[in-house]
Amino acid sequence: MNETFALEVKNITKRFPGVLANDRVDFNLRKGEIHALLGENGAGKSTLMNVIYGLYTPDDGEIFINNQKVEIHNPHDAIHAGIGMVHQHFMLVPVFTVVENIILGSEITKRTYLDLNTASKKVKQLSHDYGLVVDPDAVVEDLPVGIQQRVEIVKALFRDAKILVLDEPTAVLTPQEVEDLFVVMRNLTERGVSIVFITHKLKEVLEIADRITVMRRGKVVGTTTPSETSEAKLAEMMVGREVLLQVEKAPAIPGDVVIKVSDLVIKDERDLVVVKDVSFDIRAGEILGVAGVQGNGQTELVETLTGLRQAESGTITINGTIMPFQNPRVMIEAGIAHIPEDRMKHGLVLPYSVADNLVLCTYYRPPFARGIERNIRSVYDNSERLIEQFDIRTPSPLVSAGTLSGGNQQKVIVARELSRENHLLIANQPTRGLDVGSIEYIHKRLIEMRDSGIAVLLVSAELDEIKSLADRIIVMYQGNIVATVDADKISRSELGLLMAGSQVANIPSLN
């Protein structure tokens, strides 16, 4: 007798112009299991899930629910079949309240009247049952990402989802939020929900998955279980070669001070002081890591350093010159490269071609322009060179950046920023959402930059990343620098404590 699968797909093929995103993919999901889906950026994971959810129409293939063949032409069919999906980029209406977002499309009404009260009660019941605390009346745009994600999960449960697809849910979460999410996921599987879990973090996969399927370039490479495999083996399956999971670096040889930040005070949009009297400097040839849970002032600090935000007081000095605030071009020309936190909002012009995105900071200068006229030829040549050098997976330099997979979008930014003449590189969460191969690559590049005498400011919420790359670390908590330490003098767990608000005095190794 054949096993009954909660979900099974056979022979799914999906073509985009110039890309075979899914190539005869077979995949199955057992009842109540957590099935991790791994794969490089652009391997076709999101595409496969979008096909299952009815957002993309496959060119070929079949979908089965409980061994019954189903036709899924649109999300409505998918919801009807018990499939719920939390998308890589959240699908929430920012100006709606939590309950409005949750009921949208499955509204509860009294005659014609939208019954938000009954809905709120149902939402509260669900959040209570599954340990997903959300306030039904909060407006979504005011909520931190971690909570927004809970809203997404509640949204699926509200529709009685028996199959839950989580597309890179942990990419934007803090370590604590990831732990909370895992508790919820286990809770769900105990109640018979089956979960597809997409991530790039191998540790997480080994911790929570029952089975693991790996995709590469649109094809399934194989399926395994955590007990049969290891991080190194998974990485090799994904990328097709051995991957260095540990960064190799020589001790830093710091030179002159490149950037000196003194007594910077910064306010956010709500007029609250979010960076309080922050001072530090970075020398040529060293990496300064900024550790901290998201929302402790790092974003505003980076925006000020790159000329996007005005500071209340304090100074920024680069190579001995005091810089004006709020003038990105001056900052760029002073030799600051910037890998922004939000690649879609601040890193790329999504409707522009990859080639144009690769010259966003230099398009007005030779060789990309002569006087007022652009030199399209050299823009194109430049893009071909960088696509090759940085291994950007795109069908052509002329497709719009918006059609690239998340990881490849990130590579476009990295390629643009690292291919200019720089003194200082500010990298904010540079590997968020990237696959192990790309992370290895970007880490190597950052070390190379450092060794070639560039000062690097690395902001990251990933403890491992900070620990392994930075030479010195500052920890930010509620807008203050609570500690400045040498990277090799502090352990991962101590760093975690500082990030959570512990005092330096309570950490033995620092006293």
Next chain:
Amino acid sequence: MYDLRTAAPWKYFFRRWKGVFIGGIIIFLVIIFSYIKNSAVTEAVLASAVRQSTPLILGALCGLLGERAAVINIGIEGQMLLAAFVGFLFNVWTGNLFLAVLAGVGMGALLGLLLAFMSVTLKIDQIIGGTVINIIAIGLTGYFYKVGMTTKGKLQPIPLGPLAKIPIIGTVLFNNPPITYAAIVLVFLVHYILFHTRWGLRTRAVGEHPRAADTLGINVYFMRYMNVIAGGAIAGLGGVFLTLEAVGSFERVMTNGRGFVALAVMIFGKWTPLGSWGAALLFGLTSAIQTQLQFGGKVNIPHQFIGMLPYLLTIVVLAGLGGRARPPAADGIPYEKE
């Protein structure tokens, strides 16, 4: 903003509409004062304000239904004009006012369908789509209109029993012709639909984040079509108001920019029916005062300047009192699947 919005909705509401509240109180006091001084003129001006505001609020409702679903409609002017003409023609041919109103409303809806087809299905730039409608309307009405067509009557005021006898309010609100009543009813109806029904929730979702709506099984294209068509019908009603209720005959380009003023009214009303109603009444009031000043003959300001009053006031109000308004996030952007 955060605590205000969650802790005390009425406080947040007051913050948001503070300028309007204060302005409203001032206007109210001025009206009382002027009523004591000269009741007949005050009543006449106010009644005229309500009637002048009717085509504006109808146009604004059309605009906001479209924009709440992310379709910008700058063709309101054309929709009103052609509907006004068709309504007028039906009245000439049949002499049946009810049929004539229906024909105008139908014409508006048809133009709504055309706009929806251009902007939702063909994904033409919405400003161009609206302009096409305006040009079509001016061209067709100009070509087919012949001087000398006459009608048999127009819609007459219907006093609402004892309500019509209340001082000021009675004459101003409860002694009006049918389309003026309909406009007031529509304000509350559209408000109810937009903020208290399933249809409204979906409409707003489609205007803010169509992909999110799509992932929940909502048909983005259908929602946009229906709202733009409904908006067209309402604009059509605004059009026939001019020919069948206000004037009783047709003139070339008789909408005279009301469709565009309606858009300003909608923005000043922050894309809400009640807010737009307030804005339309304010504009109607200044128009009525302007007429009174011109024909009352007591002031010696050239009439061209007095004629500017409503527009100037709209600009001042839009720039100052209104505060920052946020249009629907996807406003004007065609939706692409995949």
